[in-house]
Every structure is written in structure tokens, then in C-alpha cells.
Amino acid sequence: MALLADSLKRIKPSATIAVTDKARALKAAGRNVIGLGAGEPDFDTPANIKLAAIKAIERGETKYTNIDGIAELKAAIAHKFKRENKLDYKASQITVGTGGKQVIYNALMATINPGDEVIIPAPYWVSYPDMVLLAGGEPVAVPTSMTAGFKMTPQALERAITDKTKWLILNSPSNPTGSAYTRKELKALTDVLVEYPHVWVLTDDIYEHLVYDDFIFTTAAEIEPRLYERTLTLNGVSKAYCMTGWRIGYAGGPEPLIKAIAVIQSQSTSNPSAISQWASVEALDGPQDFIAQHNKIFKERRDLCVSMLNQARGIECPKPEGAFYVFPSCAGTIGKTAPSGNPLESDDDFVTELLDAEGVAVVQGSAFGAGPAFRISYATRTEDLAEACERIQRFCGNLK
Numbered sequence: 343m344a345l346l347a348d349s350l351k352r353i354k355p356s357a358t359i360a361v362t363d364k365a366r367a368l369k370a371a372g373r374n375v376i377g378l379g380a381g382e383p384d385f386d387t388p389a390n391i392k393l394a395a396i397k398a399i400e401r402g403e404t405k406y407t408n409i410d411g412i413a414e415l416k417a418a419i420a421h422k423f424k425r426e427n428k429l430d431y432k433a434s435q436i437t438v439g440t441g442g443k444q445v446i447y448n449a450l451m452a453t454i455n456p457g458d459e460v461i462i463p464a465p466y467w468v469s470y471p472d473m474v475l476l477a478g479g480e481p482v483a484v485p486t487s488m489t490a491g492f493k494m495t496p497q498a499l500e501r502a503i504t505d506k507t508k509w510l511i512l513n514s515p516s517n518p519t520g521s522a523y524t525r526k527e528l529k530a531l532t533d534v535l536v537e538y539p540h541v542w543v544l545t546d547d548i549y550e551h552l553v554y555d556d557f558i559f560t561t562a563a564e565i566e567p568r569l570y571e572r573t574l575t576l577n578g579v580s581k582a583y584c585m586t587g588w589r590i591g592y593a594g595g596p597e598p599l600i601k602a603i604a605v606i607q608s609q610s611t612s613n614p615s616a617i618s619q620w621a622s623v624e625a626l627d628g629p630q631d632f633i634a635q636h637n638k639i640f641k642e643r644r645d646l647c648v649s650m651l652n653q654a655r656g657i658e659c660p661k662p663e664g665a666f667y668v669f670p671s672c673a674g675t676i677g678k679t680a681p682s683g684n685p686l687e688s689d690d691d692f693v694t695e696l697l698d699a700e701g702v703a704v705v706q707g708s709a710f711g712a713g714p715a716f717r718i719s720y721a722t723r724t725e726d727l728a729e730a731c732e733r734i735q736r737f738c739g740n741l742k
């Protein structure tokens with residue numbers, strides 16, 4: 343009898359983690375590699391947040407907690423939703439998990455029956471389709487175009503909805519494109535959703551705070567109160583608070599869904615780390631000014647990438663509204679030959695040859711359901727970023 347479950351055949355490991363691991367291995371072997379694959383800020387967790395964790399340890403907050411979050415953290419989250427999103431969520435409508443990733447996974451596991459469809463605009467975060475598949479559902483990718491800013495149109499959304507649609511997953515600002523819906527663009531989508539009461543909305547707002555050029559972030563339940571009863575508003579502390587390793591994500595939503603998520607959590611991981619929960623109370627309730635300081639640096643890096651990549655032969659790089667990614671097209675390089683003599687037939691080839699020739703690790707667009715393109719995470723030291731962009735220019739210039 344085969345050891346592994348059939349459900350595993352439906353999914354693959356995360357491509358972004360694979361690239362990061364490969365870059366790390368090359369570095370360990372002595373190669374000069376610049377890794378632009380990882381989706382995490384290079385900034386350290388702010389000192390006040392670390393201190394809150396240390397104090398929590400010293401107070402002995404080291405035991406099991408409520409399955410889906412301590413009351414203090416739920417209060418801080420409720421306050422955050424009210425303050426920043428004008429959304430009212432009671433403690434019983436809030437869940438805390440081991441990263442936003444776990445909350446999404448639990449929500450899909452709690453709601454998907456075999457054959458249920460989940461609409462996912464592409465390019466998408468690598469984990470959405472695989473999580474849907476693992477839950478027994480069918481991911482329905484809706485392609486978007488670079489010329490339309492990688493945004494799904496209301497017409498495309500309406501065309502994708504069927505009787506079997508369970509969820510729409512919206513991620514704005516987006517991983518991997520950095521693209522973010524304006525209020526008007528989001529309203530056009532929520533207007534469609536209002537007409538289809540059987541469709542639930544999962545808004546992944548994890549990059550909410552990372553927006554530039556006076557862009558104003560909005561979320562579905564805020565824009566359209568009629569969707570409140572079927573929206574899961576997801577967020578977390580990983581990106582804005584530089585807390586990827588602390589593993590805290592959270593969501594607000596209707597009570598029956600929040601309860602179901604807690605049941606799954608209770609039979610799998612139990613509560614997220616008690617210490618990280620106390621650190622997250624400080625993150626959400628404490629000073630927020632470092633976010634603007636980080637954003638100033640992120641914006642400079644975004645502009646640097648966009649400008650330098652657009653000077654690379656065969657590359658076209660749009661300027662996104664947020665997150666810390668750019669998603670340039672490498673269509674102009676396909677069909678050419680790499681310095682190794684290998685042909686570039688796809689964006690997979692592009693990223694492999696780029697890593698071999700110049701030691702720059704990026705992630706192929708095909709991993710995000712779109713291409714030929716690649717994703718750069720600019721949450722990395724500015725000097726390294728400039729050096730990496732120079733190497734990409736040289737690589738593209740050397741293609742025959």
C-alpha cells in the first residue's frame with residue numbers, strides 16, 4: 343500500500359520557498375547570490391514588540407491559551423478593525439491563528455465540499471490554489487493582464503461565478519504583483535458580489551499597510567456592508583510589523599465560520615504561540631510610526647527596481663501600488679539564448695539561467711499562475727537590490 347495520501351498528489355510544495363532554499367544552498371556553497379525570492383521584510387521586529395514578548399515570558403505567559411486567541415489580543419484586533427477599516431467585530435467574530443496562512447487554510451477546510459469552486463484572480467499567491475485542492479475544492483483562476491494593472495474586471499468576475507462557487511479570494515495589495523484595487527475598482531466588484539448571495543468573500547489584507555503614493559486602502563466589507571455577513575476579513579502582523587517568524591495572523595467574520603475555524607484549530611495545532619500573541623497586542627496597540635518610515639524605504643526601492651528593470655532589454659516592469667513586490671514581464675527575452683547556450687523557452691528557464699549566470703534568485707511567474715514574468719521581492723537591502731538589478735540588466739544584455 344502506498345504511504346502517501348492521494349490528496350498529496352493534487353498539490354506541490356511552495357515555489358517561493360523552493361527558490362529561497364536553492365539560493366540559500368548556493369550561498370552556503372560559496373556563491374555570491376542575491377536572494378530576491380523571500381516574501382518578508384528585511385527590517386527587524388520593532389524593539390517595543392520584542393520587549394512585550396520578553397515581559398510576557400517573565401510574567402509566565404507560557405501556557406496554553408484560548409484555542410483561537412487571548413481576550414487581550416482579540417480586543418486589540420477588534421480595535422484595529424474599527425480604527426483602520428471601520429468594521430465592527432465582536433470577540434466572538436475574531437479568530438487568531440499561526441499566521442494568516444493557517445487562518446486561510448482552516449477557513450477553506452471548514453467550508454469546502456468536494457467540487458466546490460473558489461475563484462482566484464491570477465497572478466495569485468502560490469498557496470491559494472493548493473490549499474483549495476487540499477480541501478477537496480476546485481480553484482478557478484481568472485486571468486488578469488499587465489495592461490489592466492493585474493486587476494480583475496467585474497465582467498470577468500461575473501463570468502467566473504457558477505452555482506458551485508463557494509468563495510472569491512481577493513488579495514489587495516497583491517502578492518505577487520503589488521497591485522491594489524482603488525475604492526472605485528473594488529466597489530465595481532462588490533456590486534457584482536451583492537447579486538450572488540451564495541458566494542463568500544475572503545479578503546486577504548495582509549499587505550494593507552504597505553501602500554505608496556497616497557494610495558488609500560479599502561476592504562470589501564467596509565465598502566459594501568451587505569457583504570459583511572459573508573466576508574472573512576483576513577490580516578496579520580507578519581508583513582507590516584516585520585513579524586514573519588512570530589506566526590500570528592487573524593480574521594474577522596461571521597460567528598458560525600469563526601467557530602468552525604476554531605474547531606479545526608482545536609484538533610490540529612491548538613492555540614498560536616502565547617508569547618507571540620502578547621507581542622502582537624503590543625504591535626497593534628503600540629506606536630505605528632515605524633510603518634511610515636519603512637514605507638518610505640520600500641517606495642524608494644520600488645522606484646529603483648521599476649526604473650532599472652525597465653532599462654533591461656526584453657523586460658517590462660509596471661509600477662505597482664503596494665506590497666513589496668514587482669512583477670515584470672520577461673516576454674521580450676523568450677526565444678533568446680542564455681550565456682550557457684541554453685534556450686529561454688519559458689520564465690522557468692529565465693529564472694534558472696539568471697541564477698546560474700548572475701547569482702540572482704527570483705521566482706518564475708508560472709508559479710503564480712501567470713507569465714512569462716518573474717517576481718522580485720524588494721524587501722531586501724537597497725544596495726543588494728541595485729546590484730541585483732544591474733546583474734539582471736547584464737544578463738538580459740548578454741542574451742543572444
Ligand SMILES: Cc1ncc(COP(=O)(O)O)c(C=O)c1O
Pocket residue numbers: 381440441442443444467513516517546548578579580586589590591
Ligand atoms: C498574500 C499572502 N497572504 C498570506 C500570507 C501569509 O502570511 P503569514 O502566514 O505569515 O501571516 C502571505 C505570506 O507570504 C501572503 O503573501
